[in-house]
Amino acid sequence: MTKIRDSELLERFGDHLKGIRTGKGLSQEEVAYRADIPINQVGRIERGEVNTTVSTLFALAKGLEVPPAQLLSFEPSLSQG
Amino acid sequence: MTKIRDSELLERFGDHLKGIRTGKGLSQEEVAYRADIPINQVGRIERGEVNTTVSTLFALAKGLEVPPAQLLSFEPSLSQG
DNA sequence: AATTATTAACACATATATGTGTTATAAAGC
DNA sequence: GCTTTATAACACATATATGTGTTAATAATT
Numbered sequence: 364m365t366k367i368r369d370s371e372l373l374e375r376f377g378d379h380l381k382g383i384r385t386g387k388g389l390s391q392e393e394v395a396y397r398a399d400i401p402i403n404q405v406g407r408i409e410r411g412e413v414n415t416t417v418s419t420l421f422a423l424a425k426g427l428e429v430p431p432a433q434l435l436s437f438e439p440s441l442s443q444g
Numbered sequence: 445m446t447k448i449r450d451s452e453l454l455e456r457f458g459d460h461l462k463g464i465r466t467g468k469g470l471s472q473e474e475v476a477y478r479a480d481i482p483i484n485q486v487g488r489i490e491r492g493e494v495n496t497t498v499s500t501l502f503a504l505a506k507g508l509e510v511p512p513a514q515l516l517s518f519e520p521s522l523s524q525g
Numbered sequence: 526a527a528t529t530a531t532t533a534a535c536a537c538a539t540a541t542a543t544g545t546g547t548t549a550t551a552a553a554g555c
Numbered sequence: 556g557c558t559t560t561a562t563a564a565c566a567c568a569t570a571t572a573t574g575t576g577t578t579a580a581t582a583a584t585t
Contacts, residue, residue: 366499367499367542367543367544367570367571368499368570368571369499369502372498372499372502373498373499376498390530390531390532391531391532392530392531392532400573400574401573401574401575402531402532403533403534403573403574403575403576404572404573404574405532406532406533406534407533407572407573409532410532410533413571413572413573414497414498414499414542414571414572415497415498415572415573416495416496416497416498416541416542416572416573417453417454417457417495417496417497417501417516418447418448418449418450418453418454418495419572419573420498420516421450421453421516421520424516430516430517431516431517431520432513432514432515432516432517433513434513434516435498435501435502435505435511435512435513435515435516436511436512436513439502439512448540448541448572448573448574449540449541471560471561471562472561472562473560473561473562481543481544482543482544482545483561483562484543484544484545484546484563484564485542485543485544487562487563487564488542488543488563490562491562491563494541494542494543495541495542495572496542496543497542497543497571497572500542500543
């Protein structure tokens with residue numbers, strides 16, 4: 364128990380976000396500004412350091428100009444739990 | 445600033461989750477068991493009391509037997525920010 | 526090399542999610 | 556009425572996300 368964080372999932376999620384961002388040619392700063400969240404937070408999320416929240420997901424979707432659901436559209440791991 | 449939570453969004457999100465769950469005829473307890481999270485947490489999320497995390501979203505998707513992205517597929521508010 | 530742009534890393538206070546246990550409602554069936 | 560099932564509500568400790576500020580490292584440009 365005391366799982367809570369789940370590093371592998373968060374790293375993959377971060378990579379997915381970064382892929383969307385770079386695919387659009389946006390900097391972390393631009394995304395942070397549009398999403399109205401600190402640039403440091405964008406970096407931490409992309410690096411998989413934090414397990415971000417629903418409200419931040421919606422903010423990021425706005426900043427990245429994609430539907431929120433797209434942020435969760437990726438393969439979470441090699442083997443499903 | 446000091447927004448962080450965003451009650452309206454979280455209430456809508458909770459309603460959306462509850463809609464998926466009841467639409468499948470599942471109890472909170474069943475979902476909690478399958479998602480391996482406390483039943484209390486499921487309730488708090490459905491009631492919009494907490495701003496849950498990415499890892500819990502994936503757990504809930506598993507418990508509800510839907511793709512994670514579906515959990516974010518709803519209209520977040522009457523007027524877009 | 527120096528400047529600029531971009532990202533990472535670090536520290537810290539505060540808010541809050543999670544996990545756990547317990548108790549209260551509410552509805553349904555006996 | 557009692558029991559079962561389902562959900563809500565409360566309390567509390569702990570982990571951690573967020574927000575903020577600062578500094579370092581890494582490109583890219585000139």
